[in-house]
Amino acid sequence: MPRLHPDALPRLPSDIARPRYPREALRAGIVHLGVGAFHRAHLAVVNEAALHASGDLRWGTVGVSLRAADTRDALRPQSGLYTLALRDAADDGSPREALQVVGNLLDVLVAPEDPQAVLERIAHPDARIVSLTITEKGYHHDPATGALRLDDPGIAHDIAHPEAPRTMPGFVVHALNLRRRRGLEPVTLLSCDNLPANGDTMRGIVLAFAQEVDGELRDWIDTHCTFPNSMVDRIVPRTTDDDRTRISARLGVDDAWPVIGEPFLEWVVEDRFASGRPDWTAGGARFVDHAEPFERLKLRMVNGSHSALAYLGAMAGLRTVDRAMNEPALRHFIDALMREEIAPTLPAMQGIDLDAYRARLLQRFSNPALQHQTKQIAMDGSQKLPQRLLGTVRDRLAAGLSIDRLALAVAAWVHYLRGVDETGAVHEIQDPLAIALSARLAQAGTAASVQERVAFFTGFAPVFGELGGEPRFVSAVAHHLGLLEERGVMGALAAMS
CATH class of the missing domain: 3.40.50.720 (NAD(P)-binding Rossmann-like Domain)
Known part of the structure; x- marks a missing residue:
């Protein structure tokens, strides 16, 4: 041809x-x-x-x-x-x-x-x-x-x-x-x-x-x-x-x-x-004149929920985004994450109906024709999490609000970094800080408890900054990481509902 x-x-x-x-x-x-x-x-x-x-x-x-x-x-x-x-x-x-x-x-x-x-x-x-x-x-x-x-x-x-x-x-x-x-x-x-x-x-x-x-x-x-x-x-x-x-x-x-x-x-x-x-x-x-409200909307609603879906889906052995969205527990989690924890951190924007925006996102993520690989979205987590998830975490903690679902998303990234999913399939960690993250995880693994392990890992300043020293954040991530390790993705989601 x-x-x-x-x-x-x-x-x-x-x-x-x-x-x-x-x-x-x-x-x-x-x-x-x-x-x-x-x-x-x-x-x-x-x-x-x-x-x-x-x-x-x-x-x-x-x-x-x-x-x-x-x-x-x-x-x-x-x-x-x-x-x-x-x-x-x-x-x-x-x-x-x-x-x-x-x-x-x-x-x-x-x-x-x-x-x-x-x-x-x-x-x-x-x-x-x-x-x-x-x-x-x-x-x-x-x-x-x-x-x-x-x-x-x-x-x-x-x-x-x-x-x-x-x-x-x-x-x-x-x-x-x-x-x-x-x-x-x-x-x-x-x-x-x-x-x-x-x-x-x-x-x-x-x-x-x-x-x-x-x-x-x-x-x-x-x-x-x-x-x-x-x-x-x-x-x-x-x-x-x-x-x-x-x-x-x-x-x-x-x-x-x-x-x-x-x-x-x-x-x-x-x-x-x-x-x-x-x-x-x-x-x-x-x-x-000013793009910042649109940037925040997209980074938090689209990218933040996409990353959460990718890490949870990948660890559950779900290879594509639409396949992950077909799991009722995952779809419900992503919907609730956007509605209850992300959307309240966004300013009112003329012409933007957040409920309609969320519904459109769920539809886009469910598009079966794209076959979007969860591992593609999961790449470079150290570079993505600070703006996709951690900024929302900071805003909610400052307001004294729950970070339950956000913490599960962060824990899912930490869980993903172990390099093997729940089906036993090995995946490569593609991240510019992969060596440093691997070393940090190995050091954290010597800790006596999940809480101490997460406290050490989130002390990695290039990703977490001062947030790694926030007890509420560390405790929430440690709780969900423990559930992921003990019960798997679907078990952790069931414990939340």
């Missing part, structure tokens, strides 16, 4: 959407770091709609992989084209799928192979926005405080080697230094990662790194560049070989790396751009 390619677009089946603008005229106004599945199913699709609506061809995208060459190797023979498959279930429960070929990704650079090319692309006169979906661990920060870790080996390397950086802060700051020296316009640094106040967090990290390089550079960035906060939401499961085969068969050409997503999409962005922006409202984005 021939590959997906611009020459093949006219021959695609009529029901498959495709680019309707002259791709050869696109300029790379956006440089995107972390060109993975989420970016290609979210920001790139919104940008595609903006290109169709406006005809403004300054906003093509060059993607950057900070680690592996696999995305570049899959998409370069396709001239950057790939397929988005939106999947849900029909009324009879059967899966259905709508396909769109996306065209605004012009190229993918692989940073470890040619760091200079990445620096030059960000420092190119066409570049106006540097956007990011690099996951929480890509910020090289302390998850509990948001501060740049100057002791991180990658950060130390990048401060000393401006010509060959390895990390996001290194690439961004050294490229901005090139722009400053060349008299080019400043750019917008747009984080689309699941971090609280993601733009403000990125700003602090970039400025801290820049201060180590050159105080005048730091001041130039602080004065001229902007860091809008944003909230992104779409469930994007990992693409499988079966997905590739099925989608290629419908296209009639081979797409080496399509992406899968749910129909739902949300993107809220603060309208603070240093050198212009596309009209992303054409693709469903919403521009606001």
Whole structure:
């Protein structure tokens, strides 16, 4: 079967959407770091709609992989084209799928192979926005405080080697230094990662790194560049070989790396751009003055409950999110977690009905067509828990409120870190702090009681900060961890009801 390619677009089946603008005229106004599945199913699709609506061809995208060459190797023979498959279930429960070929990704650079090319692309006169979906661990920060870790080996390397950086802060700051020296316009640094106040967090990290390089550079960035906060939401499961085969068969050409997503999409962005922006409202984005209420809503309701479901589901041997949601006890727990413990910590928001929002989330999590793996959501827990669960815990403790269900979710993560589920299946702990967490667990294992074990483990400041010394938190987590170890997931859930 021939590959997906611009020459093949006219021959695609009529029901498959495709680019309707002259791709050869696109300029790379956006440089995107972390060109993975989420970016290609979210920001790139919104940008595609903006290109169709406006005809403004300054906003093509060059993607950057900070680690592996696999995305570049899959998409370069396709001239950057790939397929988005939106999947849900029909009324009879059967899966259905709508396909769109996306065209605004012009190229993918692989940073470890040619760091200079990445620096030059960000420092190119066409570049106006540097956007990011690099996951929480890509910020090289302390998850509990948001501060740049100057002791991180990658950060130390990048401060000393401006010509060959390895990390996001290194690439961004050294490229901005090139722009400053060349008299080019400043750019917008747009984080689309699941971090609280993601733009403000990125700003602090970039400025801290820049201060180590050159105080005048730091001041130039602080004065001229902007860091809008944003909230992104779409469930994007990992693409499988079966997905590739099925989608290629419908296209009639081979797409080496399509992406899968749910129909739902949300993107809220603060309208603070240093050198212009596309009209992303054409693709469903919403521009606001302050994104923080939307960020908190999404991090706590969507991501917090998703992580809780993933750890409990994975430990019960439930491989997909929809399978976990089919367990009445788990579904009831997630519903009650959102309704009784998370929602009361959220501010009133005009146009947001929290009961309707919760009901929509339960429906999204139950989508059987996505086959979203619990182990995919369970990755990088040390980076995710501080903003997904622990911030809610802090707010409820400060108000003197119960954290019963939140504590079970945290205990489920600790339980998951032992690396074997209740069926005896072994799973790898994929986390940037995996070695430190394993050592901490091993040390905690020598304690005489579950309470002492949890007290020692939650004393791990990079994740828990001062919360690890809060007796109410330690006692609640220890209680639920004991139940999980003695009775398993379903037994612990039964004890709560």
